Amino acid sequence: MTTVGIDAIEIRTGKLQLDLAETFAPAQDEDPGKYTKGLGLHVSSFPDVYEDIVTMAANAAHRLMERKGLTPDDIGRIDVATESAFDNSKPVSTYVAGCLEQVYDDDFHHANKGERKFACIAGTQSLDDAYNWIRAGRNRGRKALVIATDTALYARDDPGEATQGAGAVAMIVDENPDFVELSTDQGFGSADETDFLKPNQQFPSVDGKRSMKVYLARMREAMEDLERAGVDLHPDDFALIPFHTPFPGMVRKAAALGYRHVCRDTDVELTLAEEIGRQPRREEFKTQEQFFDAIEEYTDALTETERYEDWYADTIEPTLEIAREVGNWYTGSVHVARVAGLKHALEHDRDLTGAQLLVASYGSGAQAEIHAETVADGWKAEIEALNVDDQLDRRYDISFAEYERIHDVHNHDTDDYADVEELTTPSEEFVFDGWGRMGE
Numbered sequence: 354m355t356t357v358g359i360d361a362i363e364i365r366t367g368k369l370q371l372d373l374a375e376t377f378a379p380a381q382d383e384d385p386g387k388y389t390k391g392l393g394l395h396v397s398s399f400p401d402v403y404e405d406i407v408t409m410a411a412n413a414a415h416r417l418m419e420r421k422g423l424t425p426d427d428i429g430r431i432d433v434a435t436e437s438a439f440d441n442s443k444p445v446s447t448y449v450a451g452c453l454e455q456v457y458d459d460d461f462h463h464a465n466k467g468e469r470k471f472a473c474i475a476g477t478q479s480l481d482d483a484y485n486w487i488r489a490g491r492n493r494g495r496k497a498l499v500i501a502t503d504t505a506l507y508a509r510d511d512p513g514e515a516t517q518g519a520g521a522v523a524m525i526v527d528e529n530p531d532f533v534e535l536s537t538d539q540g541f542g543s544a545d546e547t548d549f550l551k552p553n554q555q556f557p558s559v560d561g562k563r564s565m566k567v568y569l570a571r572m573r574e575a576m577e578d579l580e581r582a583g584v585d586l587h588p589d590d591f592a593l594i595p596f597h598t599p600f601p602g603m604v605r606k607a608a609a610l611g612y613r614h615v616c617r618d619t620d621v622e623l624t625l626a627e628e629i630g631r632q633p634r635r636e637e638f639k640t641q642e643q644f645f646d647a648i649e650e651y652t653d654a655l656t657e658t659e660r661y662e663d664w665y666a667d668t669i670e671p672t673l674e675i676a677r678e679v680g681n682w683y684t685g686s687v688h689v690a691r692v693a694g695l696k697h698a699l700e701h702d703r704d705l706t707g708a709q710l711l712v713a714s715y716g717s718g719a720q721a722e723i724h725a726e727t728v729a730d731g732w733k734a735e736i737e738a739l740n741v742d743d744q745l746d747r748r749y750d751i752s753f754a755e756y757e758r759i760h761d762v763h764n765h766d767t768d769d770y771a772d773v774e775e776l777t778t779p780s781e782e783f784v785f786d787g788w789g790r791m792g793e
């Protein structure tokens with residue numbers, strides 16, 4: 354069977370950065386360790402005044418198309434995943450296509466365009482849609498352009514403020530992909546939840562602590578569903594496990610839960626039993642509470658074993674390297690984690706061709722999806738072609754006063770855009786000029 358997956362990927366960060374330890378913590382009167390150690394974040398990315406979800410998406414897609422030698426005629430589908438949309442009718446993909454058409458001789462008149470919404474998991478759902486479109490044979494040899502773009506901002510003084518970020522990820526989905534092949538197996542955990550909402554408002558209403566519990570519950574259900582699909586989830590079978598990363602501390606918790614879950618009744622649990630005992634079983638306890646306490650104690654002991662620490666260092670830690678420097682990108686976050694893990698592998702001469710990845714996506718509201726991928730032959734060239742480090746290094750470091758102004762601006766109010774000076778200089782890129790018109 355022909356393989357289908359991500360042929361190429363491109364990342365575009367907002368051009369400003371807020372240092373959480375140096376700039377944000379003192380202004381909040383907080384210990385920097387809360388952000389750097391507790392949440393695991395160092396820096397947040399922000400868009401300058403001439404950047405928004407459309408320009409970041411178009412700039413990522415443009416670099417990707419140039420790099421792969423594509424023109425609009427090669428693309429049969431454009432899906433944009435976002436939870437920062439400013440239009441309830443016209444999809445963001447039409448704005449992005451409008452930008453790109455300014456620099457190509459042909460156009461996207463025969464491409465199917467849409468917008469996907471389900472909080473952060475929408476990026477992966479768009480990938481799934483593209484995969485299904487190709488598998489159904491409806492693509493006529495054309496490729497899908499899938500973009501995840503967000504300005505993940507919270508209201509000032511919301512606990513989520515420290516986890517903000519902004520950026521776009523553009524992906525080409527195609528047959529015989531160069532980067533990763535998607536597997537047909539998926540597991541889902543989905544339930545009607547109200548821990549994180551944006552009902553016609555710019556900033557989310559969030560119950561942060563509850564959102565973490567919901568994240569873990571849906572991830573566990575998705576693992577169970579994948580196992581029901583007949584997939585054997587042994588921790589040693591996956592080279593990397595990119596998770597949706599609202600902040601690395603969340604992934605630290607999810608990884609421990611996942612490891613414990615999949616080790617149950619395996620050789621790993623038996624080996625570890627001598628050191629930390631067997632996992633508690635529900636039937637061994639009179640109350641649910643006693644069982645949960647025992648599970649928590651076991652998990653704490655598990656994460657301190659050398660076996661777990663080695664697994665975490667190889668499989669999880671590399672996927673967090675970019676997130677620590679950019680914050681939460683909502684729909685793009687899990688796709689940034691995949692890139693971070695593979696980039697780390699390349700930099701450390703780890704050949705992952707043919708290796709399995711387990712990709713764990715999540716969106717509030719709430720749904721988790723876990724699926725496996727195989728690293729394709731051309732992954733090294735795809736990672737080498739990225740300019741992520743360069744983009745991160747070139748960001749302008751904002752003061753707290755500048756942060757306050759920039760935060761106020763990114764509320765889709767065009768009058769504000771007109772009043773605020775840009776902090777960086779645009780160079781051969783799509784920009785938002787304040788009146789809804791895009792130019793290069």
Ligand code: HMG
Nearest residue numbers: 384386387390391472473512513561562564565599716717
């Ligand atoms: P908070 O309540 O201000 O923070 O905000 P905290 O007091 O819980 O501290 C955070 C961690 O830092 C804790 O670690 C502290 O112990 C530690 P933990 O106990 O959890 O392991 N800490 C320190 N460590 C070292 N030195 C110190 C120190 N001080 C404290 N000095 C919260 C945390 C997550 C609630 C907040 O950031 C928030 O509301 N975030 C937004 C919601 C969110 O990200 N939820 C994650 C799951 S939902 C999700 O991922 C979906 C999402 O991406 C949206 C979508 O799908 O569209 C958000």
